[in-house]
Structure formats: structure tokens, C-alpha cells
Amino acid sequence: MQKEIPYKIYLDETELPREWLNLRAFMHEKPAPLLHPQTRRPMTKDELAEIFCDELAKQEADDTSPFIPIPQAVRDFYKMYRPAPLIRAYCLEKELNTPAKIYYKFEGNNTSGSHKLNSAIPQAYYAKAQGLKGVTTETGAGQWGTALAMACAYFKLDCKVFMVKVSYEQKPFRREVMRTYGATVTPSPSVTTAVGREILDRFPGTGGSLGCAISEAVETARSLDGYRYELGSVLNQVLLHQSVIGLESKTALDKYGEKADIIIGCAGGGSNLGGLIAPFMAQQLEGKAKYRFIAVEPASCPTLTRGKYAYDYCDTGKVCPLSKMYTLGSGFIPSASHAGGLRYHGLTSTLSALYNQGLMEARAVKQTEVFSAAEYFARVEGILPAPESAHAIRVAIDEALECKRTGERKTILFGLTGTGYFDMYAYEKFHDGKMQDFSPTDEELKASLAQLPKL
Amino acid sequence: MQKEIPYKIYLDETELPREWLNLRAFMHEKPAPLLHPQTRRPMTKDELAEIFCDELAKQEADDTSPFIPIPQAVRDFYKMYRPAPLIRAYCLEKELNTPAKIYYKFEGNNTSGSHKLNSAIPQAYYAKAQGLKGVTTETGAGQWGTALAMACAYFKLDCKVFMVKVSYEQKPFRREVMRTYGATVTPSPSVTTAVGREILDRFPGTGGSLGCAISEAVETARSLDGYRYELGSVLNQVLLHQSVIGLESKTALDKYGEKADIIIGCAGGGSNLGGLIAPFMAQQLEGKAKYRFIAVEPASCPTLTRGKYAYDYCDTGKVCPLSKMYTLGSGFIPSASHAGGLRYHGLTSTLSALYNQGLMEARAVKQTEVFSAAEYFARVEGILPAPESAHAIRVAIDEALECKRTGERKTILFGLTGTGYFDMYAYEKFHDGKMQDFSPTDEELKASLAQLPKL
Numbered sequence: 001m002q003k004e005i006p007y008k009i010y011l012d013e014t015e016l017p018r019e020w021l022n023l024r025a026f027m028h029e030k031p032a033p034l035l036h037p038q039t040r041r042p043m044t045k046d047e048l049a050e051i052f053c054d055e056l057a058k059q060e061a062d063d064t065s066p067f068i069p070i071p072q073a074v075r076d077f078y079k080m081y082r083p084a085p086l087i088r089a090y091c092l093e094k095e096l097n098t099p100a101k102i103y104y105k106f107e108g109n110n111t112s113g114s115h116k117l118n119s120a121i122p123q124a125y126y127a128k129a130q131g132l133k134g135v136t137t138e139t140g141a142g143q144w145g146t147a148l149a150m151a152c153a154y155f156k157l158d159c160k161v162f163m164v165k166v167s168y169e170q171k172p173f174r175r176e177v178m179r180t181y182g183a184t185v186t187p188s189p190s191v192t193t194a195v196g197r198e199i200l201d202r203f204p205g206t207g208g209s210l211g212c213a214i215s216e217a218v219e220t221a222r223s224l225d226g227y228r229y230e231l232g233s234v235l236n237q238v239l240l241h242q243s244v245i246g247l248e249s250k251t252a253l254d255k256y257g258e259k260a261d262i263i264i265g266c267a268g269g270g271s272n273l274g275g276l277i278a279p280f281m282a283q284q285l286e287g288k289a290k291y292r293f294i295a296v297e298p299a300s301c302p303t304l305t306r307g308k309y310a311y312d313y314c315d316t317g318k319v320c321p322l323s324k325m326y327t328l329g330s331g332f333i334p335s336a337s338h339a340g341g342l343r344y345h346g347l348t349s350t351l352s353a354l355y356n357q358g359l360m361e362a363r364a365v366k367q368t369e370v371f372s373a374a375e376y377f378a379r380v381e382g383i384l385p386a387p388e389s390a391h392a393i394r395v396a397i398d399e400a401l402e403c404k405r406t407g408e409r410k411t412i413l414f415g416l417t418g419t420g421y422f423d424m425y426a427y428e429k430f431h432d433g434k435m436q437d438f439s440p441t442d443e444e445l446k447a448s449l450a451q452l453p454k455l
Numbered sequence: 456m457q458k459e460i461p462y463k464i465y466l467d468e469t470e471l472p473r474e475w476l477n478l479r480a481f482m483h484e485k486p487a488p489l490l491h492p493q494t495r496r497p498m499t500k501d502e503l504a505e506i507f508c509d510e511l512a513k514q515e516a517d518d519t520s521p522f523i524p525i526p527q528a529v530r531d532f533y534k535m536y537r538p539a540p541l542i543r544a545y546c547l548e549k550e551l552n553t554p555a556k557i558y559y560k561f562e563g564n565n566t567s568g569s570h571k572l573n574s575a576i577p578q579a580y581y582a583k584a585q586g587l588k589g590v591t592t593e594t595g596a597g598q599w600g601t602a603l604a605m606a607c608a609y610f611k612l613d614c615k616v617f618m619v620k621v622s623y624e625q626k627p628f629r630r631e632v633m634r635t636y637g638a639t640v641t642p643s644p645s646v647t648t649a650v651g652r653e654i655l656d657r658f659p660g661t662g663g664s665l666g667c668a669i670s671e672a673v674e675t676a677r678s679l680d681g682y683r684y685e686l687g688s689v690l691n692q693v694l695l696h697q698s699v700i701g702l703e704s705k706t707a708l709d710k711y712g713e714k715a716d717i718i719i720g721c722a723g724g725g726s727n728l729g730g731l732i733a734p735f736m737a738q739q740l741e742g743k744a745k746y747r748f749i750a751v752e753p754a755s756c757p758t759l760t761r762g763k764y765a766y767d768y769c770d771t772g773k774v775c776p777l778s779k780m781y782t783l784g785s786g787f788i789p790s791a792s793h794a795g796g797l798r799y800h801g802l803t804s805t806l807s808a809l810y811n812q813g814l815m816e817a818r819a820v821k822q823t824e825v826f827s828a829a830e831y832f833a834r835v836e837g838i839l840p841a842p843e844s845a846h847a848i849r850v851a852i853d854e855a856l857e858c859k860r861t862g863e864r865k866t867i868l869f870g871l872t873g874t875g876y877f878d879m880y881a882y883e884k885f886h887d888g889k890m891q892d893f894s895p896t897d898e899e900l901k902a903s904l905a906q907l908p909k910l
Contacts, residue, residue: 006468007534013461079462080546080837091535091609109564111839111874153834154546173628173879179886180833378635379608382535384566419566421876424628431634 007090009252011083017251020070021243023274024063024236024350026282029357031063031236031349032324035311040455043321051218051320052237053228055126059237066282068240070122071129077121077154081110082244086252087381087416093400095380100403102396103260104416105249105276106383111177114341114386114418115272116147116232119241123230124151133226134158138188138213140167141340141388142174143418144232149183160227162188162216166207167340174422188213195219195317210344211330215317233269234314234323234348242275249413250279260291262399264414266391267295267304267362268341270348276415281354293360294399295351296391298370300438301334303327303347304355304362306445310452312346322453325352328440329448335438337367338426339387345448365394366437371430373397374420386418387426462545464707466538472706475525476698478729479518479691479805481737484812486518486691486804487779490766495910498776506673506775507692508683510581514692521737523695525577526584532576532609536565537699541707542836542871548855550835555858557851558715559871560704560731561838566632569796569841569873570727571602571687574696578685579606588681589613593643593668595622596795596843597629598873599687604638613682617643617671621662622795629877643668650674650772665799666785670772688724689769689778689803697730704868705734715746715868717854721846722750722759722817723796725803731870736809748815749854750806751846753825755893756789758782758802759810759817761900765907767801777908780807783895784903790893792822793881794842800903820849821892826885828852829875841873842881 024030033042048057059068070078089102107115127135134157139145145161152159161183168175168187175185188208189196195215199206214231221229232238253260263280265273273295283289297303303326313330314320327346328334334343346352354360374390376397377383385393396414403410420427429435440448479485488497503512514523525533544557562570582590589612594600600616607614616638623630623642630640643663644651650670654661669686676684687693708715718735720728728750738744752758758781768785769775782801783789789798801807809815829845831852832838840848851869858865875882884890895903 008468010465013463077837111833111837113876150834150837154837172883173876176879176883176886177839177876180830180839180882182834375635378566379605379637382532382566382605382609384632384635421568421628421632424631427635428627428631431631 003256005088005256008085008087009256010085011248011252013079015251016075016078016083017244017247018070019067020240021247021278021282022062022065022068022240023243023278023282025066026285027353028285029353031353034321034323037313037318037321051221051229053126053130053132055130056123056237059240060235071125074122074125081117083248084109086249089381091380092377096397096400096404098400098404099407099409100400101409101411102400103253103411103413105245106416107245108383108416108419112143112147112150113421114143114147115242115245115275116144117150118244118275119232119238119271120147120151122241124148124155124157127228128155128157132157132228134160135228135230136160136217136221137230137232138162138210138217140164140210140343142167142171142422143341145183146174146177147232148230149178149181152183153181159183160220161185162190162213164188164208164210164213170425171422188216190216193219195319209316209333211316214315215319218319233271234346236350238271239274239278239348239350242271243278245272245275245415246278246280249276258411260413261410262292262294262412264294264296264392264395264412266342266388266415266417267297267347267351268388269344270351272415272417274348274351281359294395295355295360295362296395297362297364298337298339298342298391299364299366300337301328301343302364302439303345305364308449308452309352309356311455312452314346323349325349326355328445329451331451332448335440337438338423339391341388342391363395365391368435368437370394371427371435383416384420385416386420387423389417392416458711460543460711463540463542464711465540466703466707468534470706471530471533471538472699472702473525474522475695476702476733476737477517477520477523477695478698478733478737480521481740482808483740484808486808489776489778492768492773492776506676506684508581508585508587510584511578511692514695515690526580529577529580536572538703539564541704544836546835547832551852551855551859553855553859554862554864555855556864556866557855558708558866558868560700561871562700563838563871563874567598567602567605568876569598569602570697570700570730571599572605573699573730574687574693574726575602575606577696579603579610579612582683583610583612587612587683589615590683590685591615591672591676592685592687593617593665593672595619595665595798597622597626597877598796600638600640601629601632602687603685604633604636607638608636614638615675616640617645617668619643619663619665619668625880626877643671645671648674650774664771664788666771669770670774673774688726689801691805693726694729694733694803694805697726698733700727700730700870701733701735704731713866716865717747717749717867719749719751719847719850719867719869721797721843721872722752722802722806723843724799725806727870727872729803729806736814749850750810750815750817751850752817752819753792753794753797753846754819754821755792756783756798757819757894758800760819763904763907764807764811766910767907769801778804780804781810783900784906786906787903790895792893793878794846796843797846818850820846823890823892825849826882826890838871839875840871841875842878844872847871
């Protein structure tokens with residue numbers, strides 16, 4: 001007989017994963033390698049190590065080790081907020097009156113407010129282990145910056161965050177959380193870097209972009225002795241660390257004899273989605289199981305559904321390596337959307353390759369429909385979701401309603417990446433009926449994609 | 456051999472308490488009864504039922520039942536965020552280099568951001584069970600208002616919140632969370648009530664106070680058919696519901712063979728402290744164990760350390776019953792302090808009686824010292840605390856440092872009532888060195904206490 005499933009499945013600390021799962025090692029067709037922005041040749045480990053810590057450069061290049069041990073110090077920090085609960089959405093199922101079973105992995109129960117901490121900790125740890133003085137990074141919505149600030153405080157490393165100026169101004173409280181953790185927060189573009197000054201010259205009064213903040217952070221790390229750059233998404237190393245999300249989810253489901261039919265995650269750079277699906281996709285690639293994977297993106301930044309699979313720059317300043325990925329062009333400026341974490345022009349090469357190989361579906365959703373799902377979910381399940389996470393909620397609800405129509409008792413798993421406590425400005429717009437839906441015109445996309453680098 | 460203690464002790468859902476513990480039933484000298492504001496005679500159950508739901512009026516008056524069953528619907532909602540973790544502060548102990556063992560019960564892992572939800576749920580449930588249309592309440596810092604809005608959304612009840620105007624303006628995001636849960640939020644004093652209009656006439660441009668918002672909420676509930684008033688602290692019924700905090704803490708400690716020596720909580724109205732200490736104090740009153748209990752209050756609102764034990768009004772408008780408690784006078788206006796939840800002139804009659812009987816200690820702490828403890832704790836333990844909760848952290852750290860001095864290996868338990876995500880304005884002031892310490896002068900207190908009602 002099946003065990004009764006609690007509202008929240010908490011694993012023991014002893015069940016915390018001891019190894020990360022490296023999804024690339026399971027792929028029959030590997031994602032294309034990063035290219036050097038000048039030479040256009042695959043980045044060597046030494047070239048990567050000029051930007052990233054040595055160990056992270058190694059992880060970035062490793063597409064053969066299926067599992068990589070999690071250092072003890074990282075596991076100890078993980079224990080402060082992990083294992084994260086896998087929640088059975090009993091209340092949501094009842095309200096929707098669906099035969100579907102809905103589970104979500106909740107990553108918001110930590111001060112960074114999202115899953116970003118899972119990668120911030122190892123990244124800070126490896127920097128410390130290498131004897132570095134500090135790290136630089138960029139942040140948009142602020143979740144990654146907060147996470148890295150927390151990790152650096154714990155390991156006593158300096159942390160310099162370039163925060164997209166419009167977020168810096170709209171989210172002063174995010175900034176203060178980072179300051180609480182001792183980080184220096186600079187609005188980007190800034191006059192502290194050549195890239196920043198150039199952009200300010202060309203576009204005075206600009207609110208900045210993630211791509212520009214990345215360029216500034218990389219330039220700063222390169223100019224300082226004992227500093228490296230760290231990034232919260234897009235990279236292989238990040239997906240590797242985020243595999244704890246999927247590993248814990250799978251252990252929890254297995255424990256109760258449950259098997260997901262559909263696995264849903266929001267997709268910006270791909271950190272959460274890549275981590276959530278990792279062990280399930282690995283299983284499928286080994287021919288041991290079959291799942292439907294759905295990547296959900298905002299209609300305002302439709303990387304998978306309307307982008308192109310090609311080599312492109314990861315940043316506006318074109319100082320970072322090129323990555324083969326679905327992209328809208330590194331010059332693409334998404335129209336105002338409140339899911340700051342999903343406003344990135346590309347998607348990590350691993351997920352891009354999987355999508356290109358037909359192993360994953362993608363769906364673009366409108367902002368107002370996302371917030372209506374967010375509010376509904378908050379009332380029914382008691383958790384106020386981040387706008388990013390609410391993209392996954394929207395599609396999970398749609399799939400559950402489809403089950404209601406067909407009478408199928410499917411099991412749906414989605415990633416609830418974080419909480420929306422710092423996004424109330426967006427919720428306010430929604431409540432006041434002032435939120436609008438955006439999507440780029442075909443002409444806009446064509447113009448942006450015409451700028452892709454010619455290789 | 457003692458079991459290895461994990462970072463976070465999570466009880467199973469089956470270990471969620473089935474009964475609340477009614478501390479008054481264990482007291483040899485009972486707290487004095489509430490008095491009717493006009494007749495000055497003890498409130499009857501019928502009189503209480505004009506303000507509160509029937510079942511809550513009954514609980515308010517009950518000082519003989521040691522345990523009261525938790526309704527199944529309430530337990531089901533509890534399961535969405537409880538049992539709450541009891542956390543072993545390994546990192547804090549290490550950083551302080553103290554021989555003391557430190558535990559904290561963390562109540563912030565829910566969208567209301569605090570322990571307030573523990574009482575909001577039964578209060579909304581009993582209102583629904585009685586067939587009411589809605590409830591009214593007040594909120595200062597916003598934690599209680601958020602909690603009640605969440606509970607009302609779940610049980611599909613209307614919820615009208617009067618929010619102290621200065622908080623309404625300083626914390627627009629708190630207001631938006633309540634709106635997300637469908638509550639109506641009115642800045643207090645407002646023109647919608649006679650009390651509000653009178654106060655606005657006398658003090659145009661006032662930022663309001665908790666005492667005034669209470670009066671407005673009570674008046675509104677009385678003027679509407681099918682509405683009752685609900686309160687998030689001070690009352691016996693609230694302490695009863697909050698006993699889940701202490702009950703879970705005790706079960707978790709017992710499970711690992713641990714016994715607390717010192718139990719510490721912040722004290723505003725007393726809801727968290729009363730709930731945390733309930734089962735431990737009950738044990739002590741039965742002669743079965745001995746603990747040190749410490750109530751921590753802000754130096755700017757020093758109810759226990761500098762107030763008077765006397766009957767006083769619970770609200771500014773004097774429409775609520777009188778309670779015998781430690782009080783600074785219902786007209787006391789605490790100077791600006793960022794721990795909004797602790798800016799109340801009185802303390803629940805139960806804790807007041809225990810303090811008066813010498814069963815509890817009290818300590819007043821300065822705001823800047825509280826924030827310095829808050830920041831230290833955030834960096835070391837990874838959780839950004841609410842300013843209210845940080846009062847308890849301050850004293851827990853002080854006690855742990857005292858253990859370091861004496862070499863004693865004491866076990867300290869404190870209540871971490873909530874998170875500070877909506878308090879970053881205060882943190883910003885602290886970071887910028889603009890935070891000041893306040894405490895009332897002896898003359899101010901004397902003047903305020905001179906206004907106590909003569910019985």
C-alpha cells in the first residue's frame with residue numbers, strides 16, 4: 001500500500017545529495033563548447049580560469065563526469081536551508097477540482113528568496129579555497145546578487161555586485177539586503193568601468209541591462225588582483241550545482257512511489273529548469289523513463305519559442321565567451337516585464353541543445369496571465385510566488401485543467417523557485433489593473449537577430 | 456548515546472500538536488479578568504461575544520481547561536507551513552566561540568513572515584464556522600494583517616484591515632501583500648469611523664497608532680452585520696493558539712534529549728513569548744522542571760521594566776475591555792522605533808501576572824544594539840530577522856557570551872518570530888548610521904501613567 005503523502009515532504013539532512021549530477025555527461029549529443037570572443041576558438045581551461053576560479057573553470061569544461069562530489073563545507077551551508085521541501089499541492093488540486101496530482105519543489109525558504117543560493121555557495125567556496133580576496137557579479141532582479149552576498153559573508157570574501165540601474169532604483173530593499181551581507185552594490189552602467197562609461201556616453205540616462213552589468217563585473221574582476229567573476233545562471237557549472245533541486249525532488253518522489261509525468265520550470269538563463277530536470281532527463285537519456293519537460297518563458301522575452309539556435313555573445317559588452325544557444329540576439333532589449341530574472345536574451349547551451357534535439361517543449365505566457373496565476377496560487381497554497389516562478393505555476397495550472405477536461409490522473413511536478421516579497425511593486429500594478437502584456441514584433445526580433453555574430 | 460542533532464529539526468506532520476496548551480489553567484494565581492469599559496465589571500461571555508466570535512469569546516474566558524483541541528481544518532492549514540523547524544545555531548555558536556548550545560524556533564517560513572498565522576487561522580476558522588461574513592482588525596508592522604488576510608482568503612471570508620497610517624505609507628509592499636490576499640486595507644485614523652474622525656479632528660496629520668487602529672476596527676465590526684473583530688496579540692485566546700510554537704519546540708528538544716536552561720522571546724503584546732514558553736512554564740508550575748524565562752522589550756517601549764501593573768485600556772479610543780497588565784498608559788506614544796510589532800503600551804495579562812509573580816525576567820535593549828545583533832545573525836545563520844525577533848537574538852547572544860565568560864555549557868532557546876524582508880527601510884537607516892536610540896524620560900512615563908483609569 002502506498003504511504004500517505006504529507007503536505008510537505010522533508011528529507012533528512014543525511015539524504016542531502018553528496019554529489020551534483022552533471023547532465024551533459026548523459027547527453028548523446030553534447031552542447032557546443034564556449035568560444036573565445038576574439039579568437040572564436042573553443043575556450044581552453046586556462047582561458048576560462050582567467051575569468052572564473054580554477055575549479056569552476058574545470059567544472060565548466062567537464063562534459064564527461066556524470067557526478068561531481070559536493071565539498072563538505074558546501075554541504076554544511078546547504079544544511080542551513082536544505083533539503084528544501086517538496087510540497088504536495090493538496091489545496092490547489094482541490095480548488096481546481098482536477099484529478100491531477102500536483103507537486104512543487106519550493107526553493108524560496110531562505111533569505112536570498114530563491115534557488116540561486118545553491119550555486120552561490122559552491123562558487124564562493126571555490127573562490128575562498130583558491131585563496132582569492134573577492135568576487136564580482138551582476139544582478140538584475142536581485143536574487144542572485146543577494147545569494148552571492150550571503151555566500152560571501154559566510155566564507156568571508158569581498159563581494160562586488162553590479163545591479164542593473166533600473167532595479168537598483170526600483171528595488172532599494174533588495175540592495176539593502178545585499179548591504180546587510182556586507183556586499184558593495186553599484187548601479188550599472190557605472191563610471192567605474194570602461195564598458196560602463198562607453199554605454200553611458202552612448203545612452204545617457206539608460207536604466208541598464210543584465211548584459212551590460214555582466215560586462216562591467218567581468219571587467220572589474222579582471223582589473224583587480226585576487227578577484228574572479230561569478231555568474232548565477234546560463235553556465236554549465238550553475239546547472240551542475242542546481243541539480244540538487246532535481247535530485248532532492250526525485251528522492252522525495254521515489255520515497256513515496258510517485259513518478260512525475262510532466263515536469264515544468266520557468267526559463268530565463270536556465271539555472272532552475274536545468275537543475276530541476278537534471279536527474280529526470282538523465283534517466284530518460286539512459287532510456288530508463290519517459291517524461292514531458294516544459295520550459296516556460298515570458299511572451300516578452302521568447303527565447304525558445306521565437307529565437308534562433310546560434311552562437312551569440314552572453315553579454316552586451318561582448319567581453320564574455322560566445323555560447324551556442326537559443327537567443328534573441330545579445331542586443332535584444334526586452335520590453336518592461338516584472339519577471340526580471342527571465343529577461344535574458346539567451347538560454348544555457350545545455351537546455352538549448354536538449355530543446356533543439358526535441359527532448360523538451362517550450363511555452364511562452366503573457367504577464368497578466370502569469371500574475372493572475374500567482375495571485376490564485378498565493379491565496380490557495382499560502383505562498384506568495386516570485387513573478388519568475390509564477391510562469392511555471394501558470395502552465396502547471398493549465399496542465400492540471402487539461403487533466404480535468406480529459407479525466408487523466410497525471411502527476412505534475414513544477415519548480416517554485418522563489419518568493420515575491422521584493423516584487424510587490426509589480427503585484428501592485430496588477431491589482432490596480434495597470435499591468436500590460438508585451439511581445440516583441442517580428443520586425444524587432446528580425447533586427448535583433450540580424451546582429452548575431454558571423455562565425 | 457545522544458543522537459546527532461541536525462541543523463534543523465523538522466517534526467513529522469503527525470507530530471503537529473492536536474491540542475493547544477492553555478497556560479492559565481496551570482497558573483496557581485490566575486491573571487485578573489477583563490473588565491467592561493463602562494461597567495468596570497468582569498466581562499461576561501455574552502459581552503465578549505459581542506466583539507469576538509462565540510468560540511473565541513469562550514476561549515478568552517476559559518482559565519481551567521489545560522488543553523483545547525485544535526480543529527481538523529485548522530490543523531490542515533497548519534500543515535501548509537508547520538511544523539516549523541527548530542534550528543540548532545551551529546554557525547552562531549562557532550562564531551561566538553561559546554560553550555553554550557543555542558536553538559531557535561523559526562516561525563518566519565510562511566508568507567505572512569511571522570508566527571501571527573498560528574492564531575489568524577483559528578480566528579478565521581471560528582468566524583467561518585459561526586457563519587459570519589467577515590472580520591475586521593488592525594495592523595501596525597503589518598505581520599498580523601497579512602496573516603489574517605491569508606487566513607480569510609483560505610476560508611473565503613471578507614477581511615477589513617485598519618493599518619496604522621505611518622506604516623501604510625512606509626510599507627506599501629506589506630499593504631500589497633494583504634491586497635493580494637483580497638483584504639481591504641484602510642490607513643488609520645480614517646474618516647470611516649467616529650473614533651477615526653474624532654482623532655483626525657484633534658490631531659490633523661497624525662500618523663496614527665495601534666491603539667487608535669484597534670478602536671476603528673472594533674467600531675467597524677460592531678456597525679456591520681455578520682462581522683466580528685479579531686486581534687493578533689494581547690488576548691488569552693491568542694496565547695492559546697500560539698502555544699503550538701512552544702509545544703513543537705519542546706517535542707523537538709525532547710526527541711534529542713535536550714533541555715533548555717534559558718528561554719528567550721521578544722515581548723510586544725506577548726503573543727510569541729506566551730506561545731513559546733507555554734509548555735515549559737506549565738511544566739515549571741507543576742514543579743516538574745526549572746527554567747529561566749527572559750522577556751526582551753525595546754528600551755523605547757519598556758512596558759515590563761518601567762511600566763506599572765494595573766488595569767488599563769487596551770486601545771486609545773477606550774472602546775475595548777480593560778486588562779490588568781504591565782502598562783505604560785494607553786496614551787503612551789513610543790518614540791520612533793523600527794520594531795513596529797513591539798510598540799504597544801501593554802503586555803498580555805497572563806505574562807504580566809507571571810512577571811509580577813516573579814516567574815519571568817525582563818530586559819530592555821537599545822535599538823542600535825538590536826540591529827547590530829540582527830546583522831551579525833543574518834551573516835552567520837543566513838536568516839534575515841525581523842527587528843522584533845532581533846530583540847531576542849540580542850539577548851541570546853549576550854547570554855551565550857556570558858557562558859563563554861563563565862565556561863558554562865547552558866542550553867539557550869529563543870524564538871525567531873519572523874523575517875525582516877519588509878523592514879529594509881530600517882536596516883538601511885542602520886547601515887547609513889542614521890539610526891538613533893530612544894527611551895522615554897521619567898517625566899514622560901509619569902505623565903502617561905497618571906492617566907491610568909481609577910477603579
